[in-house]
Amino acid sequence: MADCETDQCPPAPVYHAPAEVHISTAATTTTTTATNTLDPTTFIAPRSGPAPSVVIEFCDRYACSADGMFFSPSHLIIATECPDNRLVGISFGCDNRVGPVSMRDNRTTLSRLHRATWTQTELFLTFPPPALSSITLVPLNSTETGGRFRVWLLPADSDDPKLVWDRKTEGGFPELKVLKQRIRDVIQPGTSLGHSDAKPTA
Structure with a gap:
């Protein structure tokens, strides 16, 4: 005997599509500005989430070979947060969302993706919310960003991101x-980092 006979089953709900759907066509405008890879004053910081937050830019691309072939990053990792800035999860996959997160910029080989995620984990363990509201990874893939690995910090008391590290200039x-230590000196000056603190000089 059937679990549900025809005359006893309630009708299935009917869903109607809205008569008109509004889709925003606004696109993020990217300004192309000449930058000197060895002059930090020409660097342009990526967008960040609510402060305090860290942004790590990275480019997981090999240098172009003679035939122009190169490796492109396959995915992006973003730490996502709820409105009260608590970290609620990490999403994997190509995603262009911009939210309450920090970012990193790195670019050269596949190892940079792993280095960026490892650094992200270590920073969250050392500076859990609310010390850092978020940490975002931003993969890049262009000839202009080849070899890049930059770490930016947006302090709570400033609207201007601070360049904490740049692989080429450092x-x-x-x-x-x-x-x-550099991040601590900005967001939690005077706080001990334990074994991560520099040993006092004799």
């Missing part, structure tokens, strides 16, 4: 304890 990737 001569390499950041050592975590140094990066943590």
Whole structure:
């Protein structure tokens, strides 16, 4: 015997599409400005979420070969938050959302994606909300951003992002304890970082 006979089942709900759907066609305008990769005064900070937050830009692309082939990043990782700035999850996949998050900019090999996510995790463990409201990863993929790995910090008392690290001008990737010290000195001056603090000089 059937679980539900025809004359006993309630009718299925009927959903009607709205008569008119409004879709915003507004697009984010990107301003192209000449920048010198070795002059931090020409760097343009990416958009950030509510302060205090960190932005990590990175480019996971190999240098172009003679035939012009290169590797493109396959996904983006974004830490998402609810309105009261509590971190509620991490989403994976290509996503152009701009929300209450921090970003990183890196670019050269696949290892930069892993370095960016590792740095993100370490910073959240050291500076959990509300010390940092969010940390966003921003993958790049153009010849102009090749080799880039930048970390930006938006303090709570400023509208201007502060460049905390740039791989090219610093001569390499950041050592975590140094990066943590620089961020701490801005958002929590005087707070001990334990083993991440520099040893006093004799």
